[in-house]
Amino acid sequence: MKRLCIALVTAGWVGALIASAAAQPPAAPAPAAQPPAAQPPAPLAPTAWKAGVAAVKITPEEPLWMAGYASRKKPSEGVAADLFAKALAIEDPVGTRLVIVTLDLISVPRTLRDWLEAAVQEKHALKPPSLLMNCSHTHCGPELRASRLADDEAKVPHAPAAERYVAALQQKLVALVGDALARLTPARLDFQRGRAGFAMNRRRPTRKGYNNAPYFDGPVDHEVPVLRVADLQGKLVAVLFGYACHNTTMGDYLIRGDYAGYAQQYLEEEHPGVTALFMIGCGGDQNPYPRGKEEHAKYHGRSLALAVEAALQTPPKPLRGPLCLAFEDVSLAFAPVPPREELEKTAASNKTPDAGHAQRLLKELQETGKIRATYACPVQVVRFGRDLTLVAIGGETVVDYALRLKRELAGPSVWVAGYSNDVFTYLPSARVLREGGYEAGGASKWGSLPGPFAADVEDRVVGKILELARRPIESQPAAVDLNVGQEATVQLVNGQTATVKLLEVQEQRDSLRNALRLARVTVEVNGRPVTLGSATYHLPVTAGDVQIDCPITRGYNQNIDYWGLDADARLRLWPAGYPLITPGTFSYPVNQRWFASHTLMANQIGDGEDVKKKPIYYHWGLDLGGAERMVDVLAATDGQVVSAAGELLQPGTYPDLVKPRGDVLYLRDARGWYYRYSHLDSIDPSAGLGAKVNMGQKIGVLGKQGASGGWSHLHFDIVAPQPSGRWGILEGYALLFEAYHDAHPLEVLQAVARPHQLAAVGEAVTLDGSRSWSRHGPDHIASHTWTFSDGKTARGPTAKRRYDKPGSYSEILKVVDKDGNLDYDFAVVRVQDSEAPDQKPPSIHAAYWPTCDIKAGDELTFKVRSFSVAPDEGQEEWNFGDGSPPVCVQSDGNAQALAPDGYAVTQHTYLNAGHYLAQVSRTNRRGETATARLEIVVRP
Ligand SMILES: [Zn+2]
Ligand SMILES: [Zn+2]
Incomplete structure (x- = not known):
């Protein structure tokens, strides 16, 4: 070379x-006086989604037999509101696609799902797990099962019309999916939640069992999950929302989408050009109350639409990829059916619906030699990376499934849809099955399946979902x-x-x-x-x-x-779109806010910037400053302590880079990587040599022991095999960033003005805030504003400064995003007189505790220590940024790096919520000042 x-x-x-x-x-020399070019903003995870949406009217064009109530005596007599099928297509950055098809219909028969699945696979190469079908379960739409009509003498004449309807529907659906896919364009996806209260449990316990009647004390799920789809300018394109409630306000002879249809209609009227899609939740045992009047259906629709509007006003949780899709059947056993003689007896009786049910089972026995013992229930799990898990379950799913899955899958947001991909009959929970009644198996007497399900139905369904949802990314x-x-x-x-x-x-x-x-x-x-x-x-x-x-x-x-x-x-x-490390296997190793204090990350110079010092010390690890003896240090991974307090567990078996020391602890994880923790003030007794620790477990307390240079911080690094075949540092900054921000989904904006810089007096320095990060991608940052030590301000990602006096400066960067969120960071500039290399200007380290979830009135502890000053040379003056008078303290000037009381300690309480910038300075005899700043967020 x-x-x-x-x-x-x-x-x-x-x-x-x-x-x-x-x-x-x-390369030609660059033109003179060219500052370092601004960095291209670096999105951690791209928002490079694509989305496309389409809708088609599926209102019947002729009178049809209507679905949902056995008591109807005639076909439909008109249309109160149109029915629609809609499709939302989503593509993640690596090209994985999902199409959610929502239907204003009573059901998704498995035959319809199978037909569409095959058709879109052939036509659009869409794989089965990429198709999700959900129906609103409106009881004011057509009966789709022509064969069921043909079985009933009174309804036989209406079977051909149902067949015609389904044939036309199939063609419309395949075109609909194609339209949505053809419209895929870059998009932003966010998850939000609202709440609506009109669903009530409809299983009222009475002496004669469970009646279908409003029951306030039964379980409900009033959450309104919302997937907001916007274009890259933030303009709303589509909104997919859910609710766990039967769509049964009405039961007359007019076609309509009931409350769910009206909710979609109102949202689309309110947001012209936007497509609203409804996906029903686990509302098998929930009814809308009151019910029976058209105005009720409209009121409920209005309530639900308003809940979606409210959700849209909550902080959006941006969704990242990758899309992880799973679609499988889980085999559900039926309780044993009565013997043939008993079925024959029931069939001969005139009990409704028992006689018809027994007749259908006997027919199956005659035709196939047996009555089916199991049913294949489809379950589908769609994960938007580790941000949202969407579960879609077949059957008329009762509310217990949603409540349990939201508990057991918590971590990401969880959305549980019922009535998906195959609505065969009610899917009761163990509780509902035990209690009995209509949803427990009574309803299946109107169909052709044996019933009820066996007692393990809930555990089988939930077990399969947990298996699919926990497949590691x-x-x-x-x-x-x-x-x-x-x-x-x-x-x-x-x-x-x-x-x-x-x-x-x-x-x-x-x-x-x-x-x-x-x-x-x-x-x-x-x-x-x-x-x-x-x-x-x-x-x-x-x-x-x-x-x-x-x-x-x-x-x-x-x-x-x-x-x-x-x-x-x-x-x-x-x-693209992948997490940087398997989620759930790595976490942030200190319990404090991101950038709560000074940091020194990989490649930053970590030797105190003594200009005469050689060789230069390029830091390979990650130093996280914090308040001495106050910050818990946590295991970043599940692992074993292979070195603690100067001892090695199995000497001679570790890479040379694993160097024991009194203040140091090493963890080794299942990947075989080594994690170093240095400068611990103490090692937790539970993390002694050989201990197995769990991710997030406290293993020590942050301090300044060992070769810390006297500032309290955790030195953290990772040693792993490298492409050269040797062991080496695995750069961890990006992993820390991801782990921290995964654990704090509402921190959507991060100002970054680091690393610190060194400049000569009079020399131009370019401050650089272009590494600032928005969860929505770099284009979502609206402004960068700088406020300098001399009170001047500047706008833009970078700003140029000259300093005429040595010292350590801390310049304020304020970043605002397009939603009005703001964050601060501080650019540290150490200015040295190049004529006087022996005169090292002072520097300063400040930290506070606690740093997270601070409420007005909480007492905070502030610690400060200055460097390159004599113990009696000046004192530190705090200004807490809330109008309170300055407070003076005196640290030891790092006279003895490891002195236990080297930091000066003071307390302060913020009386009101707000975003505060605290400042602390110390000036030496030459009049050179070192300033540090801290950002403190106080909640109401
Ligand atoms: Zn139902
Ligand atoms: Zn370090």
Whole structure:
């Protein structure tokens, strides 16, 4: 490989370009005075969904026999409101598709599902798990089962019309799915919830069993789950909503969608151009009350539409991929049927509906030699990554299923739909089955299935759903080390391959230490050029159907080979939309707010910035500052403690990078990775050598023991096998970011003004807030505003500053998103007089506790320690940002790094809710000031 090093001095920046690629001439020097270019904003997980929606009218065009009530004596006599079939198509970033078809109909017969499944597979290559069909269960629509009509003398003449209706419906549905797929365009998906109260349990216990009547004390599910589909500008395109209630306000001879039809109609009237789709929940034992009048159906529809509107006003939870789909049948056993003689006796009686039921079973026995003993109930699980689990169950599902699954699947949001893919009969829970009555098996006497189900029906259904919903979304990075000009094909975790070529590595060094401050690599991923910042708070970037990041370049791996890197750069790849690591196997290792204090992440310089110090110490781990002896340190993974307090569990069996020390603990997990925790003030007794610990378990307390430099922080790093075949650091910043934000779904915006910088007096410094993150993607950030130490302000992701006095500055970045959310971060700039390298300016570390869920009136503890000042040189002055008078304290100036009382401690209470910026400063004898800032969010 040919390497060219061109040093160019650009306004204080020394840039070195490592170029190679035999064909490439040396790059021309950049124009003078060009600041470091703004980073391309880096979405953690893309919002690269596509969605398409379509609707078709399915109102019968002739009088039809109506479904739902056995007591009807004649076909339909008109139309009160039209019926619709609608389809919402969704495609995730790797091309997995889901089409949800909703029907204003009584039922989805399995025959209809099977027909459409085959048709769309042939026509659109849509696989069976990608199709979800749900009906609203309106009792004011047509009977779809012509064969059932043909079985009944009074209804025989109406069978052909039902057959014609279903034949036309099938053709409409296959075209509908095609239309929705054809309209797939980039979209944003959010989950929100509202509440509506008109459903009431309809199983009233009486002396003679359970009556169909409103029963206030029975279980209900009043949640209104809402999937909001918007275009990339945030404009609403479609809204899919659910409710667990029979669609039975009306039972006359007019066609209509009942309350669910009206709710969709009202939403579409309120939001012109928007398609509203209704998916019924587990409402098998729920009725809308009051009922019986057209106005009731409209009121309930209005209530439900308003609940959707209310949901749309709640904080949206953006959904990420990947789409994980599963569709399987679970075999449900029936209780044993009576012997033949008994069936014959019942068949001969004139008891309704028992006689007809016995006749149908005898007919089955005669034709097939047996009566079926089981029924194949379809269950479907759709996971939107780890954000939402949508469960769709066949049958007239009773409410207990939703309540239980929401409990047992909690973690992601959970949405349970009933009446999906096959509405065969009631699907009772164990409780309903025990209690008996209509939903427990009484209703099946009107059909042709034996009944009731066996006692294990609920456990079988729930067991299958849990199995499908808990299939892990396996993920971890696929890494490759490349020299400039080299190309490699990488296999990603899902089996997909990607071709990646390293085109260029560009390094930026500072003027004072000639230390590497930023490396930027240009790569070609599947032919598409992408520029990535190496580590230093950069998250993976999505390029086409992959995510890619660059954890390390050669320039950072100079003195000790922590990374196991032989090449110019390491690249890591994941499929687009995938989590960076298998969800549920990695979590944030401290119980505090993101960026609650100072941090030093991979590749950031961690030696206190003494300009005379050599060699430069490029940090490979992740330092999370926090309040000494107050922050719990947690196991980031399930694992075993293989080193604690200077001991090794099995000496001689670990990679060389696993180095025991008194303040250090190492965990090893099932992947064989090692997790280092340093500077612990104490190790928890439950995490002694050899202990097996669970993810999230407390293993110690954050401190400044060992070689901490005197600031209290957790040093955390991960050691894993690397492409070179050696052990090395696995860059963990992006994993921490994902783990933290998965656990805090409502934190949708993150200002990022890090890493800290070093500048000479008078030199131009570019502050960079372009790494700021929005859960909705980079385009959702509306503004970046800077407020500087001298009171001046600037707008934009980057801002240029010069400082005429040495010190440690903390500049405020405020980021606002398009929904009005805001967040702050602080850009730390350490300014040194280049003429006086011996005069190290002061620096300062501040932290507070607690950092999460602070309520007005809570007492907070603030800790501060200054560095490079004598113990008696000045004092720290706190300004808590709430108008209260300043408070002065004096820390020891880090005279003795490990002094147990080195930090100055003070308490403060915020009396009102708000977003506060606290500031603390200390000035040395030369008049040089170090300032630190903290962001404190106080809830009402
Ligand atoms: Zn029903
Ligand atoms: Zn560290």
